[in-house]
Amino acid sequence: MIAQDLSGAVVAALGTVRDPELDESIVDLGFVTATTVADGRAEVRLRLPTYFCAPNFAYLMVADAYDAAMGVEGVDHVAVVLEEHFASDEINAGVAAGAGFVGSFPGEAVAELHDLRRNFQRKAHTACLERACRRLIKDGWTIEGLSLANLSDLPESPERDSLLRRRADIGLPVAEDSPVFVDDGGEPVPADQVPLRLKFARTVRVSMDGNAHFCRGLLTTRYPHAAADQRPRHPEQEASA
Incomplete structure (x- = not known):
């Protein structure tokens, strides 16, 4: 698979990852800022609406994004980078190491998610x-x-x-x-x-x-240009919000 097709496949896989609280795709929400694929190595960069979004929710999204990208045929290494979040270092390192939520926050988290x-x-x-x-x-x-x-x-x-x-x-x-x-x-x-x-x-x-x-x-308040990355919601969802 050529690099462009592989990158598209990774984006499509990320489209299946949902914010656990909102039940919407992280791609549709505009949480994915970049995906790059080269020589079978994929890097995914994520952002969230606030610096203090709950770390358990953030961990689930980063871990799910990692699993989704790793599931793409032709991808043999994945790095998911959550940016500008108070617990990004712990989450990024924990997901990369497969440490689980408890292992990502030793002495703080007492149970998996x-x-x-x-x-x-x-x-x-x-x-x-x-x-x-x-x-x-x-x-x-x-x-x-x-x-x-x-x-x-x-x-x-x-x-x-x-x-x-x-x-x-x-x-x-x-x-x-x-x-x-x-x-x-x-x-x-x-x-x-x-x-x-x-x-x-x-x-x-x-x-x-x-x-x-x-x-x-x-x-969009935190990142003024994020609106261009968001996909429209279903009309019935928008009407009920």
């Missing part, structure tokens, strides 16, 4: 479930009737694609005959509980969309 990641994945599923249900309601479904909807009832759409990805992330079934409205354990939600669950899901989704809008603004 598996549970935190899982919680964010569940929140992302909840937000995507609400968007998918809104799509069904627009198509004529009643709120209570959502308990009868299967994945096959969702039309091809960004909402459907996102929901399927989030379900897969937390181990929920993605077969066409699987119920749409399930809890985090995959159990179907009874019709009489759907309205309250849907209200809760809407709260989660609005919070995540609002935070994403806010973080985009913070990034």
